[in-house]
Amino acid sequence: MRIRIFVIQFLLAVILWDVLPASAERLPVIFGARVGVHPDSTRLVFEMDRAVPYKIFTLADPFRVVIDFPEVSWLVSEARMRASDGLVSRFRFGLFQPGNSRVVVDVAAPASVTKHFLLPPKKSKPRRFVIDLKPVSREVFFAGARSAQSENWGKRKRSFKTVNRPKTPRRKDGLRRVVVLDPGHGGVDPGTVGVTGSYEKHITLAVAKAAKKVMEASGRYRVVLTRTQDVYVRLRDRFEIAHNNKAEMFISLHADSIGSRKIRGGSIYTLSDKASDKEAEDLAQRENKSDIIAGADLSGYASEVSRVLIDLAQNDTNRESWHLAKMLVSELKKSIKLLRTSHRYAGFAVLKSPNIPSTLIELGYLSNRIDEKNLKSPHYRIGIGQALLRAADRYFTRKALNNRS
Ligand SMILES: [Zn+2]
Structure with missing residues (x-):
């Protein structure tokens, strides 16, 4: 019996060792966000460790810009997300559904997306995802296109929804x-x-x-x-x-x-x-x-x-x-x-x-x-x-x- 328990524990350890790092590794990471204000537009820049498919759409009343990604790890600080600048009032991040992370940007006025693109890493700059927003009238907002996406959005991997989150045993008292x-x-x-x-x-x-x-x-x-x-x-x-x-x-x-x-x-x-x-x-x-x-x-x-x-x-x-x-x-x-x-x-x-x-x-x-x-x-x-x-x-x-x- 004791041997069997040992064998099971050993197998469990092998499985966990195998699964933990692999799954933790697969999730892309967004570790920075910046807002740049220009005379006629506001630029949002997200810093990430690899290129990810994305979909952007806008919503009205209240006006928001929503960005969907496959499931990602989000390391942007709360303070950064609350800092308002240009058109951006603040943004929020969360898992929208398994395999789908979402950033919601609250904007101060109706805005349309004029540009969106990924930039490869360059010198000390990491890979970046850029969105340019332009303030528009309510009429233009409702008349214009209200969504955009990367070419590979339709082909994105959905396997993230079965991602094995590390189940590292916590301390007995539940503390970190x-x-x-x-x-x-x-x-x-x-x-x-x-x-x-x-x-x-x-x-x-x-x-x-x-x-x-x-x-x-x-x-x-x-x-x-x-x-x-x-x-x-x-x-x-x-x-x-x-x-x-x-x-x-x-x-x-x-x-x-x-x-x-x-x-x-x-x-x-x-x-x-x-x-x-x-x-x-x-x-x-x-x-x-x-x-x-x-x-x-x-x-x-x-x-x-x-x-x-x-x-x-x-x-x-x-x-x-x-x-x-x-x-x-x-x-x-x-x-x-x-x-x-x-x-x-x-x-x-x-x-x-x-x-x-x-x-x-x-x-x-x-x-x-x-x-x-x-x-x-x-x-x-x-x-x-x-x-x-x-x-x-x-x-x-x-x-x-x-x-x-
Ligand atoms: Zn030293």
Whole structure:
């Protein structure tokens, strides 16, 4: 009997692992919306991760512009949606019916759609969907065409209606799980400097903010950042923030640089008293210098932070960190380029939380032009956030299944 239960749980785990990331991945994401006001028109721009079919129509009394998409994930902030500008009073978003997401734009006057088109990604700009609205008289509104659609609207995939929403087991108390993201460096400690002069501290903060947005939009996580501004935070304080917030996961975000400008790719690290390789050991030494660079007073705990670790092989937290790192590797490699040896380990001070599974991600090399350019792109950062969300979903699903046995 016990074996049968185990087999069922194992199969369930395999099925969930298979279904979760795939379905989470298939849903297109709209992560930005802007309104541009011109003398004779108002332009609506939606930023998205891929081209989607759409249908637009207008309604009267009150006047509205309605945009239908296949089911999409919507990451536009409430504040953005309430900001009125030009013809646009505000907009709303919701699932109209399974497989069909809808944006309703409240307009201040009768409006007709004069242009609508998709723009491919260009430089640091993501893929965009543009709609131009022109104010018209009531008579013109009722006399004119009141709907438009993309050529492929009729052929859109309807399979989204059977989308498997991640059913990650929630906490027993129904609360969202707490994840702490730690943007590396900050303030007087800039971290590494990129090939065109970007600072690691700015990149890590921007990635953390994007990931927070993506993860919280799922409704399953509360994401706490160890810093939300360009300010220095001591390494030890970073994992204490996780402890104080009763976090169940700690992920430190960094970007590296290296002598050879050709090398690119990210890697994921867990704590170990023995480094997996010389580069990992050197990296940990560089990252651990943050407190020294910032001129922090380390008296009192310097010896503790730098003490030689006991063998952590039997440590539960370390084992959990290892699982988390494995899932981060498999999800991140769908979104970003990773080094061939993508999971490594070394003695990072910031990962020394005794009871919270912790990993450190080097998102890429700022010494490489492509990695630096990617990490400066808002669209790319959203992709990293989606990978972290998928990895967290898998991690907690596995954990819940294990706890039930
Ligand atoms: Zn760093």
